[in-house]
Amino acid sequence: MKKAKIGDKIRYKEVxxxxxxxxxxxxxxxxxxxxxxxxxxxxxxxVVNHKNYIILD
Structure with missing residues (x-):
């Protein structure tokens, strides 16, 4: 699992x-x-746990 960095865009629970x-x-x-x-x-x-998000492009 890749951890996000400051400034990254993420999506949490698809919504x-x-x-x-x-x-x-x-x-x-x-x-x-x-x-x-x-x-x-x-x-x-x-606050989002690292297991619960994906990093967007």
């Missing part, structure tokens, strides 16, 4: 896309750019 702001040991902190789900995120930021 949320964002840009990586910080990389931690087990997760990344992401600023959400597209949210196709019904969920709302405080300040459009969320």
């Amino acid at each position: 949320i896309e964002g840009i990586v702001d910080q990389v931690n040991e087990n997760s990344v902190i992401v600023t959400i750019t597209r949210n196709y789900s019904d969920r709302e995120f405080h300040n459009n930021v969320t």
Whole structure:
């Protein structure tokens, strides 16, 4: 599994896309750019485990 780097675009659970702001040991902190789900995120930021995202081109 390839870990994202700061600035990478990722997709989480096929409905949320964002840009990586910080990389931690087990997760990344992401600023959400597209949210196709019904969920709302405080300040459009969320934490995603490395196992749960794919890196977009």
